[in-house]
Amino acid sequence: MASSAVLNADLRKGLIHKEIYGHFSEHLGRGIYEGIWVGEDSPIPNTKGIRNDVLKALQRIKIPVLRWPGGCFADDYHWEDGIGPRETRKRMINKLWGGAIENNHFGTHEFMMLCELLGCDAYINGNVGSGTVREMSEWVEYLTFGGESPMSSMRAANGQAEPWTVKYWGVGNENWGCGGNMRPEYYADLYRQYQTYVRNYGENKIHRIACGPNGNDYGWMEVLMREASSFMDSITLHYYTILGPNWENKGDATGFNTDEWFTTLEQALHMDELITRHSAIMDQYDPDKRIGLIVDEWGTWYNSEPGSMPGYLYQQNSIRDALVAGVTLNIFHQHNDRVRMANIAQMVNVLQALILTEGERMLLTPTYHVFDMFKVHQDAERVEFTFESEAYRHNGRDIPAVSASASVDQEGAIHISLCNLNHADDSDLTIDLRGIDERSEGLSVSGTILAAAEIDAHNTFEHPDQVVPQPFNAFVLEGSKLKVQLPPMSVTVLEIKQQVAKV
């Protein structure tokens, strides 16, 4: 069976916030240390301590925003431990993640420098679970106050006279779990209190973010919206794609079977229901959709790689992860009226990473390539794309075979992102192109595809180019009908350019 779709290029559905392409990097395993920060004295080429290969790869995908320092680590972090001369900073144990030595060499100044080098906005997650109101208030002052004060003087003494711009501030992380095991009523009150002291200084206007629910905890969302919605700009949602209810055995990142392939994608598609239902609760308290939903932790979570430290959450990344990324980003696009930001967990060496490193070597994962291919959607306008996908049937269960979304960028180029989830079969799709600029003389279509022959195809340090994007040309344009043949297990982005006649 084939699928047919209609693209209405003149039916605009609002901005796809570029922040949906956001990232998250925690003091966890080799995410920051080794993965990003190697220090100025490292033999690995670096810019002021940040490794150049990783920096260059991240610059290419135009990261809009980066969340730091956690995660669970955020509610264990005391920012003053990470400022001042590095050699005098506290050495401690990262009790949350594998008992690693935390020397605090990557702190506030290093994070803000990383954001500057990446050209992205900073999203700092403050400590509610084990921190104080004063501590959070002083961190904001240290970062953003331009006048004379104890905090701004300390910042200047540490080498930064000018205040930084900090756009996003999280008031605690997972406070229903690692961030204090709180009840929603209690956290809602703490949120109201802490956010009062997250002040705007000068031109710096902070987007205040409340800790939202875990997965399908609709009760948490209800209470937070009821008790605190007028004090927040956004609220978070965390949802990881795992193989089943069992966190003890989450399946492996490679070497899995077709059942695991199917179940993983089925679980990834669940994001759509979560956003729909949480957004419906938000609508009751915020019908104008002033408050954003920020999915600031999402991605696959498998068993750690054999031989790696279990608490470091290091996992390989295959074409299956590329499909999870493509499907999830398409879902975020479809909900662009509510989803204001999303941050994949995590950027380097942790969970569904875009980049893996080993000593001086680096590789780009299939997930990285999806972010590279999809970056054309950043700050583009979503356009209506309606279709009914054929079913992908496996062991008596059904999911849609194809996931899709479309947008038009500021130059008028249309981009359609298409995922074929089926591990075995092609999917034929006919797209009826409507609403294209009437002055167009013709259309030019081009495409890029990420595909593989094996369900767990992945890149290794020895073979880093096993799964890389290729030009795609399995399509024909017949009048206004674009016929596309999507290979199994593939992520494709089509670009349609309209050649407007010169007057």
Ligand SMILES: O=[N+]([O-])c1ccc(O[C@@H]2O[C@@H](CO)[C@H](O)[C@H]2O)cc1
């Ligand atoms: O259900 N679990 O076992 C579980 C365990 C930890 C957990 O923490 C979240 O995931 C961690 C890794 O990204 C972040 O630090 C934290 O916010 C989220 C879920």
